[in-house]
Amino acid sequence: MIWFDTILQGVLLGGLYALFAAGLSLVFGVMRLVNLAHGDFIVAAAYLILLMVTMTGMSPFLAVLIAAPAMFAFGWALQTFMLNRVIGDDVLPPLLVTFGLSVVLQNVLLESFSADSQRLPSGPISTASLNLGGINLGVMPLLTFGSAVVVIIALNQIFYRTALGRAFRATSDDPSTASLMGIRPAGIFAIATGIAFVIVTIAALYLGMRSSFDPNIGPARLIYAFEAVIIGGLGSFWGTLAGGVIIGVAQTLGSAVNPEWQILAGHVAFLLVLLVRPRGLFPRAVD
Amino acid sequence: MALLETRNLTARYGDFQALFGVDIVLEAGETISIIGANGAGKTTLMRSICGLLANQPDSIRFDGRAIGRLAADEIMAMGIAMVPEGRKLFASLSVEENLLVGRYGRAIAGHWSLETVYGLFPILKERRHSPATALSGGQQQMVAIGRALMSNPRVLLCDEISLGLAPVVIRDIYRAVPEIKAAGASLIVVEQDIGQALRVADRVYCMMEGRVTLSGTPAEFSREAIHDAYFGAAA
Amino acid sequence: MAHSSPYASLTRTRASRVAGLVALGLAVLLLVLPAFASRGLIQDLFFILTMLTLAQFWNLLAGYGGLVSIGQQAFVGIGAYALFGTVILAGIDPVPALLLSGLAALLLAIPTAYFAFRLQGAYFAISTWVIAEVVRLSVAQWKSVGGGTGTSLPRSATGSMWFTQAIETLFDVRSAAARDILAYWLAVLLAVATIGGLYWLLRTRRGLALAAVRDTMDAARSVGVDAGRMKWLVFLVSAFGTGLTGGLIYLQKARISPDAAFSVTDWTAYVIFIVVIGGIGTIEGPIIGIIVFYALQTLLADYGSWYLMVLGLIGIAVMLFAPRGLWGLFSDRTGIELFPVRRRLTGGLLSHPHHPESKDHG
Numbered sequence: 001m002i003w004f005d006t007i008l009q010g011v012l013l014g015g016l017y018a019l020f021a022a023g024l025s026l027v028f029g030v031m032r033l034v035n036l037a038h039g040d041f042i043v044a045a046a047y048l049i050l051l052m053v054t055m056t057g058m059s060p061f062l063a064v065l066i067a068a069p070a071m072f073a074f075g076w077a078l079q080t081f082m083l084n085r086v087i088g089d090d091v092l093p094p095l096l097v098t099f100g101l102s103v104v105l106q107n108v109l110l111e112s113f114s115a116d117s118q119r120l121p122s123g124p125i126s127t128a129s130l131n132l133g134g135i136n137l138g139v140m141p142l143l144t145f146g147s148a149v150v151v152i153i154a155l156n157q158i159f160y161r162t163a164l165g166r167a168f169r170a171t172s173d174d175p176s177t178a179s180l181m182g183i184r185p186a187g188i189f190a191i192a193t194g195i196a197f198v199i200v201t202i203a204a205l206y207l208g209m210r211s212s213f214d215p216n217i218g219p220a221r222l223i224y225a226f227e228a229v230i231i232g233g234l235g236s237f238w239g240t241l242a243g244g245v246i247i248g249v250a251q252t253l254g255s256a257v258n259p260e261w262q263i264l265a266g267h268v269a270f271l272l273v274l275l276v277r278p279r280g281l282f283p284r285a286v287d
Numbered sequence: 288m289a290l291l292e293t294r295n296l297t298a299r300y301g302d303f304q305a306l307f308g309v310d311i312v313l314e315a316g317e318t319i320s321i322i323g324a325n326g327a328g329k330t331t332l333m334r335s336i337c338g339l340l341a342n343q344p345d346s347i348r349f350d351g352r353a354i355g356r357l358a359a360d361e362i363m364a365m366g367i368a369m370v371p372e373g374r375k376l377f378a379s380l381s382v383e384e385n386l387l388v389g390r391y392g393r394a395i396a397g398h399w400s401l402e403t404v405y406g407l408f409p410i411l412k413e414r415r416h417s418p419a420t421a422l423s424g425g426q427q428q429m430v431a432i433g434r435a436l437m438s439n440p441r442v443l444l445c446d447e448i449s450l451g452l453a454p455v456v457i458r459d460i461y462r463a464v465p466e467i468k469a470a471g472a473s474l475i476v477v478e479q480d481i482g483q484a485l486r487v488a489d490r491v492y493c494m495m496e497g498r499v500t501l502s503g504t505p506a507e508f509s510r511e512a513i514h515d516a517y518f519g520a521a522a
Numbered sequence: 523m524a525h526s527s528p529y530a531s532l533t534r535t536r537a538s539r540v541a542g543l544v545a546l547g548l549a550v551l552l553l554v555l556p557a558f559a560s561r562g563l564i565q566d567l568f569f570i571l572t573m574l575t576l577a578q579f580w581n582l583l584a585g586y587g588g589l590v591s592i593g594q595q596a597f598v599g600i601g602a603y604a605l606f607g608t609v610i611l612a613g614i615d616p617v618p619a620l621l622l623s624g625l626a627a628l629l630l631a632i633p634t635a636y637f638a639f640r641l642q643g644a645y646f647a648i649s650t651w652v653i654a655e656v657v658r659l660s661v662a663q664w665k666s667v668g669g670g671t672g673t674s675l676p677r678s679a680t681g682s683m684w685f686t687q688a689i690e691t692l693f694d695v696r697s698a699a700a701r702d703i704l705a706y707w708l709a710v711l712l713a714v715a716t717i718g719g720l721y722w723l724l725r726t727r728r729g730l731a732l733a734a735v736r737d738t739m740d741a742a743r744s745v746g747v748d749a750g751r752m753k754w755l756v757f758l759v760s761a762f763g764t765g766l767t768g769g770l771i772y773l774q775k776a777r778i779s780p781d782a783a784f785s786v787t788d789w790t791a792y793v794i795f796i797v798v799i800g801g802i803g804t805i806e807g808p809i810i811g812i813i814v815f816y817a818l819q820t821l822l823a824d825y826g827s828w829y830l831m832v833l834g835l836i837g838i839a840v841m842l843f844a845p846r847g848l849w850g851l852f853s854d855r856t857g858i859e860l861f862p863v864r865r866r867l868t869g870g871l872l873s874h875p876h877h878p879e880s881k882d883h884g
Contacts, residue, residue: 021767028787032643034642034643034645036592037648055626075862082842085842086842090861091642091643091647092584092588093645093841093845094644094645094804095592096798096837096841098840099791099794100795100835100838101838103830103833104830104835104838105828107831107834108831110827111826111827111831141818144581219651222648223648223651223652226645226648227652232648260662260670263659264660265650267655267656268656270652271637271653271656274637274640274641
């Protein structure tokens with residue numbers, strides 16, 4: 001029973017990692033770009049929410065609703081004015097620019113907010129739990145997982161049921177031919193990054209409410225997100241959720257054996273999947 | 288005033304010059320063919336008109352506006368649709384999605400809709416949920432044409448639509464041309480198949496080595512004149 | 523091999539002959555410097571030389587091999603820990619143990635490449651980082667070298683290290699200073715050997731073929747280059763050199779912890795900025811980069827995290843506006859090449875961010 005409980009906790013933790021990963025998966029799916037500052041943007045968004053909450057006393061959930069459009073605009077601008085300039089056949093420029101962004105962002109946060117750990121106030125919800133057939137499940141982890149599922153469903157709806165989604169996939173297939181359909185690839189990329197930043201904001205909410213954060217934890221979140229995307233298979237959103245769950249379960253199982261092994265177990269699970277299924281569990285994208 | 292014209296159009300890829308002062312005129316309601324051997328500059332001309340290659344602004348005019356420097360998506364929105372060489376269907380989209388994406392930048396009401404495109408090519412309706420790349424070559428070409436029609440274009444550019452297809456299939460595809468014209472589009476058809484080009488066109492341009500070497504109505508063309516324009520007079 | 527001759531005629535210029543003489547003089551000067559330089563200067567130069575060596579190896583990987591690794595800290599750390607492990611557990615003298623630093627990194631590079639080569643481009647980059655994290659977390663479990671908190675080189679080992687006695691008497695210095703001088707000399711040798719070795723490697727036919735590896739695998743294959751083998755070669759050579767340098771850095775520090783030895787900031791971020799700012803894909807680039815890097819560090823020493831912020835911003839600006847770095851700007855204006863080898867990074871989006879002819883995308 002204890003093992004079942006551990007695995008269940010891992011599955012729910014996987015929801016958080018899927019939230020970290022969904023934006024990365026979206027951007028990669030549309031433009032084959034990996035933003036190495038993705039984790040740092042999640043942390044930055046958590047600070048933004050914290051700032052709004054401490055200045056106005058509003059609920060973090062309300063703060064996310066207000067922050068999300070602003071983050072969309074920020075992501076749109078980042079893509080339009082910076083990343084579109086370096087995107088192309090050569091992977092080096094976007095990698096180096098986003099790596100530079102990661103370093104800059106960490107140090108801006110460090111300078112603005114100090115290295116002290118922070119946490120978003122979540123009220124009684126953080127300790128509330130539901131008893132389901134003898135198993136206690138925290139409301140917060142359940143809410144996280146539920147949000148991840150909603151985000152994945154929403155992404156799938158956008159991708160496979162809307163004109164914008166068709167434009168995303170067409171541009172991903174062949175940007176040059178897409179432009180013959182009246183699609184402006186640079187604009188499509190900007191919208192995709194904007195949506196990714198909305199998901200980043202949602203991820204930041206749960207990151208900040210479930211545990212403490214500081215300016216230096218971004219890169220580790222990027223790595224978890226990356227592992228979830230690769231395990232799931234490039235271009236598959238449900239695969240990304242599955243990948244997050246696998247990392248989450250591996251971490252809680254590892255930590256049940258020895259608390260020092262938590263992170264290591266997640267990485268080892270990733271390497272094992274890479275060994276057995278190099279293209280991930282549910283590959284969709286061509287590369 | 289011509290609907291679409293190029294004036295002294297030049298184009299280059301890096302150091303390689305592909306077009307040397309090409310003048311083409313397309314009147315409203317007209318169909319013109321552009322013929323020529325491989326490397327004559329036909330596809331470069333198409334890519335210039337549809338905006339995949341940038342040119343001098345004034346070297347291409349559409350409806351009185353200089354469009355030479357506009358991007359492909361802007362030109363498409365003005366009503367010039369392209370059926371690209373090699374079809375270039377979107378592999379991760381179904382047949383129907385490929386058709387729908389064709390009106391992304393120009394969703395205006397007109398003769399063409401999913402229904403009328405399916406009416407034109409009934410086989411596509413049967414296969415509408417298949418991945419576009421699962422279709423036969425001829426069916427894929429129908430998708431590519433249908434996709435371009437979905438935006439109700441004023442000018443339709445067809446680049447080598449018969450390439451690699453069996454004669455029966457080519458005939459099926461060209462059977463669509465009268466309805467396309469009736470719906471109000473003017474056509475530029477790039478062809479290597481001279482017979483097909485002469486049958487479909489009101490006027491024909493023959494290109495060689497980046498220049499127009501012959502132009503006129505099909506009736507004016509003798510076999511010898513075409514041969515000379517195609518391969519050079521010395522041949 | 524008829525087509526290799528035009529390159530040979532291009533690869534020696536007057537500037538390069540002058541540069542060769544200057545470099546020789548500089549190397550001799552660096553070697554005799556401890557006779558009259560302060561200990562602080564020697565330590566600074568040690569830092570500069572080791573970072574330059576790391577930068578040259580990363581440049582070989584990314585600039586020539588097209589393998590953008592952000593996990594080089596794995597090789598620095600494993601090299602350093604191999605040194606500490608053999609000194610502490612086997613009682614071997616630290617100087618010969620340095621070779622084991624390189625070997626350990628080489629051994630680690632084999633499984634790393636096996637995993638990471640399964641992924642392309644950006645995903646290759648992050649997977650090298652994941653592997654570095656795995657190694658860091660595993661080493662933190664190694665209790666006999668201090669686990670997560672780390673350890674120091676035992677006084678018995680550092681006091682009686684090879685050559686230090688001779689240096690103490692030669693320059694009349696204490697043993698700690700003698701250790702700095704020894705480490706410094708080794709760093710001079712390593713840096714000179716690295717630059718000389720890379721210059722030689724890149725001028726061989728195999729080195730010229732490296733250009734083909736980065737472009738496309740297909741293109742490489744069509745000119746008869748086994749791109750897969752070249753990638754392995756570049757990766758293993760870089761790992762060996764990086765591990766050796768890591769061992770040397772920690773020989774001088776004499777104190778180690780997993781977080782420091784496997785730091786992505788110290789051993790990969792800095793190194794990337796040095797190469798990018800100086801000019802990726804050239805031997806001169808990292809040399810210019812390390813000078814800028816050191817100047818900035820001295821200038822902004824009192825401003826804490828502002829330093830990294832400025833470094834990052836300069837790196838981004840260079841990548842956006844001068845993708846071939848400061849040396850690229852200089853070389854384009856003057857035509858001067860000190861280490862003429864056929865150049866990487868020409869054509870494509872890098873040299874023409876806004877290609878005038880094509881507006882296909884972006």
